[in-house]
Amino acid sequence: MSAAIASVPAPAKDLEKKPIKFSNLLLGAGLNMFEVTTLGQPLEVVKTTMAAHRGDGFVSALGRIWGRGGALGFYQGLIPWAWIEASTKGAVLLFVASEAEYYARSFGAGDFGGGIIGGMTGGVAQAYATMGFCTCMKTVEITKHKAVASGAAAQGTWATFMDIYRREGIRGINKGVNAVAIRQMTNWGSRFGLSRMAEQGIRNATGKRDGEKLGAAEKIAASAIGGGLSAWNQPIEVIRVEMQSKKDDPNRPKKMTVGNTFKYIYETNGFKGLYRGVTPRIGLSIWQTVCMVAMGDMAKTYVEKLTGDKVTAKH
Known part of the structure; x- marks a missing residue:
């Protein structure tokens, strides 16, 4: 018993468990809501359309979306699914990542390793808590066929949700959630690591010392590089979209798994098909970075005035 206790490493003396503040959650939800309501959802729609219709190029995907609903076609799935996802995923990520990072560091992980473990754990929690069914319903909205029979009304958002639930239950609503979890885990792990590498490269190029703060433009550049390079896992995103898509294809597997x-x-579209939609995804990553970094300081000031609570969330 005593040997087992002795084998557990003691937490570092300067390790402090950070409290989860309401101001942090409000900031994350607010920035995510702004991002998805502006350019976020249009880029998501383009990315999903290209991943689902892998014969489309960027321009033809824009034409398909416009033909489906004009300007509003670029916002399909925004209300309520993208809003639900945006307002909850930040809170889930912050809470779980903070806890996972603390325990990883208490068992001897360094700042870098603890951050990656926290980010990956938080990303998986996001997927299974809220993102799974939200991404599924967004994809359904974007890829479902509209009713074309004379006099037939197009099925509404909640009617679509209930129809899937009645036919397939919770599994149907969460279709593709395992692919979402893999995507989020690899997203946050690679974004963290690649962004830190980019930051170090910028410091070396500008003569800044280790630990010296980067300017806003340098932060955006580093995060954009990290976010853009993390699109290496685009095949997982294309798999996720295909699993959740409502398009008709008798050649698709009846029970779809990641494998x-x-x-x-790969058999129908080759290697290029696995990377369809990577361009708008890189654009989406850059826009998310601009929102979280460039607008983060302004948002911090506003939230602190609103809540009277000092914001400690990183962005």
Whole structure:
């Protein structure tokens, strides 16, 4: 018993468990809501359309979306699914990542390793808590076929949700959630690591010492580089979209898994098909970075005035 206790490393003396503040959650939700309501959802729609219709190029995808609903076609799935996802995923990520990082560091992980473990754990929690069914319903909204029979009304958002629930239950609503979890885990792990590498490169190029703060433009550049390079896992995103898509194709596997969906996409569209939609995804990553970094300081000031609570969230 005593040997087992002795084998557990003692937490570092300067390790402090950070409290989860309401001001942090409000800031994360607010920035995410702004991002998705402006350019975020249009880029998401383009990315999803290209991933679902892998014969489309960027321009033809824009034409398909416009033909489906004009300017509003670029905002399909925004209300309520993208809003639900945006307002909750930041809180889930912050809470779980903070806890996971604390325990990882208490068992001897350094700042870098603890941050990656926290980010990956938080990303997986996001997927299973809220992002799974939100991404599924957004994809359904974007890829479902409208009713074309004379006099038939197009099925509404909640009617679509209930129809899937009645036919397939919770599994149907969460279709593709495992792919979402893999995407989020690899997203946050690679974004963190690649962004830190980019920051170090910028410091070396500008003669800044380690630990010296970067300017706003330098922060945006580093995060944009990290976010853009993290699109290496785009095949997981294409697999996720295909699993959640409502398009008609009798050649698709009846029971879709990550493995057989990968095989189906590769056999029908080749290697290029696995990277469809990567361009708008890089654009989406850059826009998210601009929102979280460039607008973060202004948002911090506003939230602190609103709540009277000092914001400590990183952005």
